Amino acid sequence: MRIDRAAIPDVLIIRPAKRGDERGFFSETFKRAALAEAGVTHDWVQDNHAFSARRGVVRGLHLQRPPHAQAKLLRVLRGAIFDVAVDIRRASLTYGRHVALEMSADDWTQIYVPPGFAHGYCTLTEGAEVLYKVSADYAPADEAGLAWNDPDLAIDWPIRADEAIVNARDLNWPRFSAFNSPF
Secondary structure (H helix, E strand, O other), X not given: OEEEEOOOOOOEEEEOOOEEEOOEEEOOOOOHHHXXXXXXXXXXXXXXXXXXXXXXXXXXEEEEOOOOOOOEEEEEEEOEEEEEEEEOOOOOOOOOOEEEEEEEOOOOOEEEEOOOEEXXXXXXXXXXXXXXXXXXXXXXXXXXXXXXXXXXXXXXXXXXXXXXEOOHXXXXXXXXXXXXXXX
Protein backbone atom coordinates (compact mmCIF):
# COMPACT_ATOMS: atom_id res chain seq x y z
CA MET A 1 0.00 0.00 0.00
CA ARG A 2 1.48 3.31 -1.08
CA ILE A 3 0.42 6.39 0.86
CA ASP A 4 1.30 9.88 -0.40
CA ARG A 5 0.54 13.30 1.03
CA ALA A 6 -1.54 15.59 -1.18
CA ALA A 7 -0.81 19.30 -1.79
CA ILE A 8 -2.52 19.84 1.58
CA PRO A 9 -0.41 17.36 3.58
CA ASP A 10 -3.14 16.18 5.97
CA VAL A 11 -5.06 14.76 2.99
CA LEU A 12 -3.67 11.39 1.94
CA ILE A 13 -3.75 9.67 -1.44
CA ILE A 14 -3.69 5.91 -0.97
CA ARG A 15 -2.87 3.37 -3.65
CA PRO A 16 -3.39 -0.20 -2.45
CA ALA A 17 -1.45 -2.92 -4.23
CA LYS A 18 -3.60 -5.04 -6.54
CA ARG A 19 -2.36 -8.43 -7.60
CA GLY A 20 -4.10 -10.44 -10.25
CA ASP A 21 -3.93 -13.53 -12.38
CA GLU A 22 -6.27 -15.51 -14.64
CA ARG A 23 -8.67 -15.97 -11.67
CA GLY A 24 -9.10 -12.26 -10.96
CA PHE A 25 -7.35 -10.08 -8.37
CA PHE A 26 -6.69 -9.61 -4.65
CA SER A 27 -6.10 -6.33 -2.82
CA GLU A 28 -5.82 -5.19 0.78
CA THR A 29 -7.98 -2.07 0.49
CA PHE A 30 -7.83 -1.21 4.19
CA LYS A 31 -4.89 -1.84 6.49
CA ARG A 32 -5.03 -0.24 9.92
CA ALA A 33 -1.25 -0.55 10.51
CA ALA A 34 -0.33 1.18 7.23
CA LEU A 35 -2.71 4.05 7.96
CA ALA A 36 -1.46 4.34 11.55
CA GLU A 37 2.09 4.64 10.23
CA ALA A 38 0.84 7.63 8.18
CA GLY A 39 -0.79 9.14 11.29
CA VAL A 40 -4.38 7.97 10.76
CA THR A 41 -5.58 6.26 13.93
CA HIS A 42 -9.36 6.69 13.82
CA ASP A 43 -11.74 4.03 14.92
CA TRP A 44 -13.92 3.77 11.83
CA VAL A 45 -17.58 3.48 12.90
CA GLN A 46 -19.50 3.12 9.67
CA ASP A 47 -19.19 2.27 5.98
CA ASN A 48 -21.37 4.19 3.50
CA HIS A 49 -22.09 3.05 -0.05
CA ALA A 50 -23.40 5.62 -2.56
CA PHE A 51 -24.69 4.90 -6.06
CA SER A 52 -25.22 7.64 -8.63
CA ALA A 53 -27.06 6.60 -11.78
CA ARG A 54 -26.01 9.54 -13.94
CA ARG A 55 -22.89 11.46 -14.88
CA GLY A 56 -22.80 14.93 -13.29
CA VAL A 57 -24.26 14.04 -9.89
CA VAL A 58 -22.72 16.37 -7.29
CA ARG A 59 -22.67 15.30 -3.65
CA GLY A 60 -21.31 17.96 -1.32
CA LEU A 61 -19.57 19.89 -0.12
CA HIS A 62 -20.42 18.25 3.23
CA LEU A 63 -19.05 18.23 6.76
CA GLN A 64 -20.07 17.37 10.29
CA ARG A 65 -19.40 19.94 13.03
CA PRO A 66 -17.69 18.90 16.28
CA PRO A 67 -18.30 16.89 18.37
CA HIS A 68 -19.40 14.72 15.43
CA ALA A 69 -16.67 15.78 12.98
CA GLN A 70 -15.87 13.00 10.56
CA ALA A 71 -12.78 11.77 8.82
CA LYS A 72 -13.50 9.90 5.58
CA LEU A 73 -11.65 7.15 3.74
CA LEU A 74 -13.14 6.92 0.27
CA ARG A 75 -12.76 4.70 -2.78
CA VAL A 76 -14.61 4.15 -6.04
CA LEU A 77 -16.07 0.70 -6.66
CA ARG A 78 -17.51 1.39 -10.12
CA GLY A 79 -17.10 4.25 -12.57
CA ALA A 80 -15.22 7.45 -11.85
CA ILE A 81 -15.55 10.63 -9.78
CA PHE A 82 -13.93 14.03 -9.35
CA ASP A 83 -13.26 14.29 -5.59
CA VAL A 84 -12.71 17.51 -3.61
CA ALA A 85 -11.60 18.26 -0.04
CA VAL A 86 -11.67 21.92 1.13
CA ASP A 87 -9.63 22.93 4.18
CA ILE A 88 -11.93 24.74 6.63
CA ARG A 89 -9.53 24.78 9.60
CA ARG A 90 -9.21 28.50 10.42
CA ALA A 91 -5.70 28.20 11.89
CA SER A 92 -4.42 26.22 8.91
CA LEU A 93 -1.96 27.70 6.42
CA THR A 94 -4.11 26.15 3.68
CA TYR A 95 -7.45 27.48 4.98
CA GLY A 96 -9.87 27.87 2.08
CA ARG A 97 -7.72 25.86 -0.33
CA HIS A 98 -8.62 22.48 -1.70
CA VAL A 99 -7.33 19.19 -3.03
CA ALA A 100 -9.06 17.77 -6.10
CA LEU A 101 -8.42 14.56 -7.96
CA GLU A 102 -10.06 12.13 -10.33
CA MET A 103 -10.59 8.68 -8.87
CA SER A 104 -11.90 5.57 -10.56
CA ALA A 105 -12.52 1.89 -10.05
CA ASP A 106 -9.79 1.32 -12.64
CA ASP A 107 -7.02 3.33 -10.95
CA TRP A 108 -7.76 1.93 -7.46
CA THR A 109 -6.91 5.24 -5.76
CA GLN A 110 -8.36 6.13 -2.36
CA ILE A 111 -8.44 9.43 -0.50
CA TYR A 112 -8.28 10.10 3.23
CA VAL A 113 -10.02 13.34 4.24
CA PRO A 114 -9.43 14.34 7.89
CA PRO A 115 -11.87 16.21 10.12
CA GLY A 116 -11.80 19.94 9.40
CA PHE A 117 -12.46 19.57 5.68
CA ALA A 118 -15.60 19.96 3.60
CA HIS A 119 -15.84 17.06 1.18
CA GLY A 120 -17.71 16.36 -2.02
CA TYR A 121 -17.53 14.77 -5.42
CA CYS A 122 -19.00 14.80 -8.89
CA THR A 123 -19.64 11.64 -10.89
CA LEU A 124 -17.75 11.43 -14.17
CA THR A 125 -19.53 8.31 -15.39
CA GLU A 126 -22.98 6.81 -15.27
CA GLY A 127 -23.45 4.14 -12.63
CA ALA A 128 -20.74 5.39 -10.27
CA GLU A 129 -20.46 3.65 -6.90
CA VAL A 130 -18.48 5.03 -3.98
CA LEU A 131 -17.69 3.30 -0.69
CA TYR A 132 -16.37 5.27 2.25
CA LYS A 133 -15.61 4.81 5.90
CA VAL A 134 -16.39 7.54 8.44
CA SER A 135 -14.89 8.05 11.88
CA ALA A 136 -18.02 9.37 13.64
CA ASP A 137 -21.71 8.65 13.47
CA TYR A 138 -23.88 10.89 11.33
CA ALA A 139 -25.55 13.57 13.44
CA PRO A 140 -28.18 15.58 11.50
CA ALA A 141 -27.99 18.51 13.95
CA ASP A 142 -24.25 18.87 13.23
CA GLU A 143 -24.49 18.62 9.45
CA ALA A 144 -23.16 21.58 7.47
CA GLY A 145 -21.82 22.34 4.03
CA LEU A 146 -20.49 24.79 1.50
CA ALA A 147 -21.79 25.79 -1.91
CA TRP A 148 -20.21 23.28 -4.27
CA ASN A 149 -19.72 25.83 -7.07
CA ASP A 150 -18.63 28.84 -5.00
CA PRO A 151 -16.33 30.87 -7.31
CA ASP A 152 -14.26 31.96 -4.30
CA LEU A 153 -13.13 28.35 -3.81
CA ALA A 154 -11.93 28.22 -7.44
CA ILE A 155 -12.63 24.50 -7.82
CA ASP A 156 -12.24 23.49 -11.45
CA TRP A 157 -15.24 21.15 -11.58
CA PRO A 158 -15.41 18.99 -14.72
CA ILE A 159 -19.04 20.01 -15.35
CA ARG A 160 -20.89 23.30 -15.73
CA ALA A 161 -23.41 24.36 -13.09
CA ASP A 162 -26.28 23.87 -15.55
CA GLU A 163 -25.18 20.24 -16.11
CA ALA A 164 -24.92 19.39 -12.41
CA ILE A 165 -27.48 17.14 -10.77
CA VAL A 166 -27.66 18.48 -7.22
CA ASN A 167 -30.24 17.94 -4.49
CA ALA A 168 -32.05 20.88 -2.86
CA ARG A 169 -30.04 20.67 0.37
CA ASP A 170 -26.72 20.94 -1.45
CA LEU A 171 -27.99 23.87 -3.54
CA ASN A 172 -28.62 25.88 -0.37
CA TRP A 173 -25.30 25.66 1.47
CA PRO A 174 -23.59 29.04 2.05
CA ARG A 175 -20.63 30.40 0.15
CA PHE A 176 -17.26 30.13 1.87
CA SER A 177 -17.19 33.88 2.65
CA ALA A 178 -20.43 33.50 4.68
CA PHE A 179 -19.42 30.25 6.37
CA ASN A 180 -18.47 30.34 10.07
CA SER A 181 -16.11 27.39 10.39
CA PRO A 182 -16.39 25.40 13.62
CA PHE A 183 -12.80 24.19 13.17
